[in-house]
Amino acid sequence: MSKAFTRESDQEDDDEVPPLPPVAGGKNYITRDGYDRLRAELFQLMDLERPRVVEVVHWAASNGDRSENGDYLYGKKRLREIDRRIRFLTHRLEIAEVVDPSVHHGGDQVFFGATVTYADADGLETTVTILGVDEADSAQGQISWISPVARALLKSRVGEVVRLAVPGGVQELEVVAVQYPTPTKACREPRAAEG
Structure with missing residues (x-):
């Protein structure tokens, strides 16, 4: 099979960060400050860091050979890390119960x-x-x-x-x-x- 039709790694995109073990009653208590910090991190990743890395990956891909292009390879790896963290934060914020x-x-x-x-x-x-x-x-x-x-x-x-x-x-x-x-x-x- 041609290398063009294979994934960089069969496991790299599938390795989800497992959620934290369920706690008593399935609650994820958090203070307003803690919730706001997680939310700020999520928006910083989505609105600033991810677009910046996508731009670098796009530029690196346009330079030709991707197999030895460090900017492209690192950028793709960093994108997977960012996407994994975004999924994790989104899940944790969805189940959060803010307590005062x-x-x-x-x-x-x-x-x-x-x-x-x-x-x-x-x-x-x-x-x-x-x-x-x-x-x-x-x-x-x-x-x-x-x-x-x-x-x-x-x-x-x-x-x-x-x-x-x-x-x-x-x-x-x-x-x-x-x-x-x-x-x-x-x-x-x-x-x-x-x-």
């Missing part, structure tokens, strides 16, 4: 979006913010609401001791403080999740 944690401002019970300070048995205090799977950044002290620590802390109150299963047994954590963002005028007005 500021509705719990002033409360002492742990819910999604809370910044929780807890102490372990040695008295070492740790502060974490419980956020969505797609927005949590452990380097900033943020954990996903489906993580073991978050699952142990959810629905507890200040002063309560929760049990966390760890590889070495069970660890007890005392909830020391719970904080939520201050409500803003924009947060008080109901907003439907945009797609």
Whole structure:
């Protein structure tokens, strides 16, 4: 068969990024800020980066031999990466359920979006913010609401001791403080999740 009628790779276009494993109840909770960041990334890819790469690939293809044309080969690879990320972001935004944690401002019970300070048995205090799977950044002290620590802390109150299963047994954590963002005028007005 002629090389003109074969794909560059039979697997390259078909390798979908598998969606994250389903979470309890099939929910994909996310804050408005997290949703807006994912949406901004999606639009940046669709409106800016993808057209720019398409232009480079078109230019490189017009130069003739594509088999050894680095701009063409890299551009096609980059287009597949961009398209894969666009599909992933589109799917994650479609199933996102935007939650406003500021509705719990002033409360002492742990819910999604809370910044929780807890102490372990040695008295070492740790502060974490419980956020969505797609927005949590452990380097900033943020954990996903489906993580073991978050699952142990959810629905507890200040002063309560929760049990966390760890590889070495069970660890007890005392909830020391719970904080939520201050409500803003924009947060008080109901907003439907945009797609």
